[in-house]
Amino acid sequence: MQVFKSLKHWLVLGLGAALVCNTPAQTPVEATPPKLPNVVILATGGTIAGTGATSTTTVGYTAAKVGVEQLIDAVPALKQVANVRGEQVFQVASENMTNDLWLKLARRVNELLARSDVDGIVITHGTDTLEETAYFLDLVVKSEKPVVLVGAMRPSTAISADGPINLYNATILAGSKEAVGKGVLVVLNDQINSARDVTKTNTSTADTFRAPDLGFLGYMQDNRAHFYRAPLRKHTQETEFDISKLDSLPKVDIVYGYENVSRVPIDALVGAGDKGIVYAGVGDGSVHKDIMPALMDARKKGVIVLRGARVGSGIVARNGEVNDDKYDFVVSDTLNPQKARILLMLALTRTDDTKEIQRMFAIY
Structure with missing residues (x-):
């Protein structure tokens, strides 16, 4: 009986081995290359x-x-x-x-x-x-x-x-x-x-x-x-800006603040038909005493006046160096003058309301 059990045991083992040996080799599955964007x-x-x-x-x-x-x-x-x-x-x-x-x-x-x-x-x-x-x-x-x-x-x-x-x-x-x-x-x-x-x-x-x-x-x-x-x-x-039907952008230019600055460029830009002027003032957008009358005159003629800063860093505080509410000016927040000009151009495709434009400078 013991011999029979041993023989049966080896037959089972042998059959298993044969099955393993005769099983066809599995073909390796090639990895799918990642899809490129x-x-x-x-x-x-x-x-x-x-x-x-x-x-x-x-x-x-x-x-x-x-x-x-x-x-x-x-x-x-x-x-x-x-x-x-x-x-x-x-x-x-x-x-x-x-x-x-x-x-x-x-x-x-x-x-x-x-x-x-x-x-x-x-x-x-x-x-x-x-x-x-x-x-x-x-x-x-x-x-x-x-x-x-x-x-x-x-x-x-x-x-x-x-x-x-x-x-x-x-x-x-x-x-x-x-x-x-x-x-x-x-x-x-x-x-x-x-x-x-x-x-x-x-x-x-x-x-x-x-x-x-x-x-x-x-x-x-x-x-x-x-x-x-x-x-x-x-x-x-x-954003609220749509350029799909625009043939042009409103004319907006930048005037740089400095010691002994002249009002000549502001008057010239207003005369040339600018819709907006970015004044890149010193410090926190400060405006020279000889320039303020020019900016006030520009605003009276419907030109949007935006106070920025030439400093290159920091927030331009509304009603800080200038009473912006009184003069109906807009301030640039943290945008440098060249980027403030861009947002002002696009804002002017939507509205000329200074309060609405200031809202845009607070969210974009």
């Missing part, structure tokens, strides 16, 4: 598309020379992080940016973001007015999909060109879920900034873009975005 790169010119005489030329180069396809081809790694395609919207050095070009760019951005096969947009841009274009788009883009502006401080031909890594980071950011709903963003030097807060702070260094009051939103590192805060002011699809 669809990112459109809109090129507008600037230093990122610039060329210099030599590989060591980092100043005195020619901006806006390289086309969008060359920019994309120069960074082969882009194809590993997104399905990219490019469009040359226009090709200018950004000091030559105009309202008409802004409207053209904004319309194209809104057209693309309305498509289901576009997940995000990168805009290559010169750094001189990049912060202005970014804030304009932040107020008129009608989508929560990411829009990322990117530039470079050195031309594409420089031995230390920063354009390729900036473009690579911008493409990752534009295709990321983390950037959705955070408004228009600016990324250079591995740093993510809000369009509203960022400004160019240095004429030539790679770390020029900063947010003096409120700081970066986050960083680009190890091929992904790391956010530490989000912008709270209303932006993009939350």
